[in-house]
Amino acid sequence: xxxxxxxxxxxxxxxxxxxxxxxxxxxxxxxxxxxxxxxxxxxxxxxxxxxxxxxxxxxxxxxxxxxxxxxxxxxxxxxxxxxxxxx
Numbered sequence: 001x002x003x004x005x006x007x008x009x010x011x012x013x014x015x016x017x018x019x020x021x022x023x024x025x026x027x028x029x030x031x032x033x034x035x036x037x038x039x040x041x042x043x044x045x046x047x048x049x050x051x052x053x054x055x056x057x058x059x060x061x062x063x064x065x066x067x068x069x070x071x072x073x074x075x076x077x078x079x080x081x082x083x084x085x086x087x
Contacts, residue, residue, distance in 0.1 A: 001026045008032060009080045013072070015065050019043055024050035024058070032056065038065045 010031040040062035051058035
């Protein structure tokens with residue numbers, strides 16, 4: 001979650017294998033658009049409740065993080081990258 005706090009941009013989507021309310025709390029701090037739990041992991045009631053409290057959509061997929069990212073990319077979603085000016 002420290003990388004999310006350091007690098008995530010508002011309105012991004014968080015794909016994670018973590019199934020605790022901490023993932024949702026971190027997403028709320030960074031104003032993320034949604035959280036997707038990968039690998040079909042079970043989502044506990046604490047995470048569901050945190051999603052409701054924070055108003056953040058919470059999804060679960062049986063796909064791996066790699067497969068999920070690939071499909072999102074094919075659908076046209078592009079990652080945010082800091083642009084380094086060319087010299």
